[in-house]
Amino acid sequence: MNKGTELIHNGHETDPLTGALGVTIYQTSTFLRKDISKGPGSQEFDYSRGGHPTRQALEEIIATLEGGAKGYAFGSGMAAISSVLGLLSAGDHVIAAEEVYGGSIFILNNFYKRMGIETTLVDSGNPANIRAAIRPNTRALYLETPSNPLLKITDLAACLAIAREAGLLSIVDNTFMTPYLQQPIKLGADIVVHSATKFLGGHSDVVLGLAVTRTEELGEKLHVVQNSFGAIPGPWDEWLVIRGIKTLKVRLETQQSSAQQIAEWLLTHKNVSNVYYPGLSGHPGREIHQGQASGPGAMLSFKTKTVEQALRFYEKVQLAAAAPSLGGVETIASRPVTMSNIATSAADRERLGITDTLIRLAIGLEGAEDLIADFDQALA
Known part of the structure; x- marks a missing residue:
C-alpha cells in the first residue's frame, strides 16, 4: 500500500x-x-x-x-x-x-x-x-x-x-x-x-x-x-x-519541498558560511540517506559568518518563531547552543561543530518565497 x-x-x-x-x-x-x-x-x-x-x-x-x-x-x-x-x-x-x-x-x-x-x-x-x-x-x-x-x-x-x-x-x-x-x-x-x-x-x-x-x-x-x-x-x-x-503526507511533502528551496538559497547568501541539509548534492552521506529514506525531510541548519549575525537573525525574523521544538505548521528557528544541545558541554559542542553561529530551522507550511524574503531581511 x-x-x-x-x-x-x-x-x-x-x-x-x-x-x-x-x-x-x-x-x-x-x-x-x-x-x-x-x-x-x-x-x-x-x-x-x-x-x-x-x-x-x-x-x-x-x-x-x-x-x-x-x-x-x-x-x-x-x-x-x-x-x-x-x-x-x-x-x-x-x-x-x-x-x-x-x-x-x-x-x-x-x-x-x-x-x-x-x-x-x-x-x-x-x-x-x-x-x-x-x-x-x-x-x-x-x-x-x-x-x-x-x-x-x-x-x-x-x-x-x-x-x-x-x-x-x-x-x-x-x-x-x-x-x-x-x-x-x-x-x-x-x-x-x-x-x-x-x-x-x-x-x-x-x-x-x-x-x-x-x-x-x-x-x-x-x-x-x-x-x-x-x-x-x-x-x-x-x-x-x-x-x-x-495529514502527515501533505504537510511533510510541502515542508520538505520548501526546505529544499530554502537550503539552496542559503548556499548563495553572503552572510552564510555552511548549510546542512540532506537534499543538497554536497551534503556528506547524501547517497546513504537516499538509500534508506524516501526524502530529505523538513529540517535544515546553517551557520552565519559571525555570532552577531546569528543573534540578529533571531531578533529580526518575522515568519519563524524563535523557539524550541519542531514539526509544526509554523516555521521554527531554534538556537541549538541554548535549546536542544544546552546539556552538551561547551567543549563537546565546539568539537562537534554546534557553535554560537548555528541556526536550526524546522520549515513549516508558509510559502517558500515568503520565508526566503523574510530570512533575507533578517540576515541583511
Missing part, C-alpha cells in the same frame, strides 16, 4: 461501535470489571494506565506505519526514550551516537548513570566506531539519523548489522524522518522511538511520545515498563496525534 494511503487506511478508519469516521476519545480512567472473581488481565481494558481504547488505536497505528509488531504511547518523547532505556539493567553499557538529541544524552549521562548504566558516545557516521566501542557488557546501541542539529547521516543498515551480530538491543530515534520517510525496523532496528510532539502531531498543540518494537516478545517487555512507570498520555492528546498522522 502507498505510504500516504496507509496514513489514512491503517485499520482505524472508523469507530466499530458507531461507524463514526474517526477514533473515539474515551475520557475514562477505569472500566467495569465484568467478572469480579478474576484479577487484572482477565479482560482487555481494566485500568487506563495498563491499557486504554484510544491509546490502543494510536499504538496500533504507529506499529503499522513503522512495520513493527507492537506500539506504545507515552506522555512525551523523553518519556518514551526513558522507558525504552528502562529495559536495561545496572552494569549494562550503551553505545550512542554523539549527536542524538541532547535530552537523550543528558538522561543517559545523568539519571541512568546513577542507576549503574554506562554510556559511550561515538561518531556513528563511521560504523567501525561502533564495533570498536563494544565491550563485554554492552547491551544496546542508540542511533538517530539525520542527527540533531547538524543533519549528519548514519548508515542504519551497516550499524544495525553490527548490533545484531553482537546481540545488542538497537534503538533508533526516527522523529525527524517519521515513518512516512524512513522505517528503521525494516533496516534491522529492534525499537523505534518518536517525539510525536513534532511532525506526527504536526500542530504544536500536543506533547506525546511513541515507541515501536520489532517483535511481540520485546513489546511485552516494554509494556511492563510502560505500565510500571505509568508515563502515559491522556486520551485527548492521543486523539490529537491520531488526527495529525492523517
